[in-house]
Amino acid sequence: MQYMHRALRLAKQAYRQDEVPVGAILVKDHHVISQTHNRCVIDNNPLYHAEMLAIYQGISQLQTLYLNECTLYVTLEPCPMCAAAIAQARVGKLIFGAYDHKSGGVEHGPKIFSHAHHTPEIIGGVLEDECASLLRNFFKKKR
Amino acid sequence: MQYMHRALRLAKQAYRQDEVPVGAILVKDHHVISQTHNRCVIDNNPLYHAEMLAIYQGISQLQTLYLNECTLYVTLEPCPMCAAAIAQARVGKLIFGAYDHKSGGVEHGPKIFSHAHHTPEIIGGVLEDECASLLRNFFKKKR
Numbered sequence: 082m083q084y085m086h087r088a089l090r091l092a093k094q095a096y097r098q099d100e101v102p103v104g105a106i107l108v109k110d111h112h113v114i115s116q117t118h119n120r121c122v123i124d125n126n127p128l129y130h131a132e133m134l135a136i137y138q139g140i141s142q143l144q145t146l147y148l149n150e151c152t153l154y155v156t157l158e159p160c161p162m163c164a165a166a167i168a169q170a171r172v173g174k175l176i177f178g179a180y181d182h183k184s185g186g187v188e189h190g191p192k193i194f195s196h197a198h199h200t201p202e203i204i205g206g207v208l209e210d211e212c213a214s215l216l217r218n219f220f221k222k223k224r
Numbered sequence: 225m226q227y228m229h230r231a232l233r234l235a236k237q238a239y240r241q242d243e244v245p246v247g248a249i250l251v252k253d254h255h256v257i258s259q260t261h262n263r264c265v266i267d268n269n270p271l272y273h274a275e276m277l278a279i280y281q282g283i284s285q286l287q288t289l290y291l292n293e294c295t296l297y298v299t300l301e302p303c304p305m306c307a308a309a310i311a312q313a314r315v316g317k318l319i320f321g322a323y324d325h326k327s328g329g330v331e332h333g334p335k336i337f338s339h340a341h342h343t344p345e346i347i348g349g350v351l352e353d354e355c356a357s358l359l360r361n362f363f364k365k366k367r
Contacts, residue, residue, distance in 0.1 A: 126283055127290065127312050133271070140269055147270065161336055162308035165329070169270050169305050184341070186308070191334035193304055198327070 084108055084154045085178060085208045091118040091131070092156045092215055098123060102215045105131035105155040107139040107148070107172075114139045114151060131155060132163035136170045147171040156212040158205060161186030161193055168197035175201040178212030227251055227297045228321060228351045234261040234274070235299045235358055241266060245358045248274035248298040250282040250291070250315075257282045257294060274298060275306035279313045290314040299355040301348060304329030304336055311340035318344040321355030 084106050091104025095118035107114045115138035120129040132155050139148055152174040159167060159177065164186040167175055177187070186193045187203065194200040227249050234247025238261035250257040258281035263272040275298050282291055295317040302310060302320065307329040310318055320330070329336045330346065337343040 121289075125287070125289055126280070127314070128276070128279065128283075128309055136271065137269070140271075144268070146264075146268055160308065160312075161334070161339065162305055162312050165303065165305035165308055165334075166271055169303070171270075186339075190339040191304070191308075191336055193334055196304065196329075196333040 082208065084113075084152075085156070085176065085212075087113075087116065088154045088156050089178070089208060089211055089215070091116055092212070095119050095131075096215060096219055102219050103131045103155065103157045105135040105153060107135045107151050107153050109139075109143070109148075109151045114142050128162065130160065130163050132159050133166055136166055136172070140170065149173045152176060153201075154207075156208075157181055157216065158185035158187050158189070160184050161191050164193035165197065167201060168193060168199045171199045172201050174203075176204045176207055178206070178208050179216060180205060180209070180213075225351065227256075227295075228299070228319065228355075230256075230259065231297045231299050232321070232351060232354055232358070234259055235355070238262050238274075239358060239362055245362050246274045246298065246300045248278040248296060250278045250294050250296050252282075252286070252291075252294045257285050271305065273303065273306050275302050276309055279309055279315070283313065292316045295319060296344075297350075299351075300324055300359065301328035301330050301332070303327050304334050307336035308340065310344060311336060311342045314342045315344050317346075319347045319350050321349070321351050322359060323348060323352070323356075 096102035117134040239245035
């Protein structure tokens, strides 16, 4: 749980920067390799989701092509792009918080891992309420 | 056709660098905004597909969040990650060469645009034979 709590703190940082509050942590052998949050608005790039940045940083940090030995913690179910990137980078384990019924790509929509060449071990719904309510508050404020 | 020919030349550059030969060109108002090829091996990053790089460069070049007015030419049907990134960046038009029966994400596998919030205008099979035979040769050489 400690890593999801940490991912949640990153999501709250994103929130304060007016960024969709999603945080991600990449962990290997109990070491945090990268910790990121959404930066689409800050960096003016619609592809800068927390997971993409965590993977990019992880690869550059570990100097490795694949992340089989890593676990990615993210506060929201990855979208199809991020889920496919997780498959592409062969992330070993994916743990996510809130489910994304509208734009998720793991349990929803195109269900990326039903078609992917690599599927991580997946656990969803960890600290679901906290992760979901942060997102709900953000979008309520936005309307 | 001229842009696909150009994308094919980029794919050939990739081939010579021992990189999966896929090239991409992003065009807006008859101007080439970015031209890229796969760089997964060269840059040691499994996410550096030609399309991803073309989108990143396009966004930074145009200083815009979305690419609605751009056409992306790519020599191979985008994989699920790239197709979802195309949706995410709201690329206006997608023109691709060879179909990818094994790992494609547009007409195959998770068929990303059946679920996406944005779908570009799509034309597949442009210079299909040339694009496909380059890839076939590459993988034959690799075996």
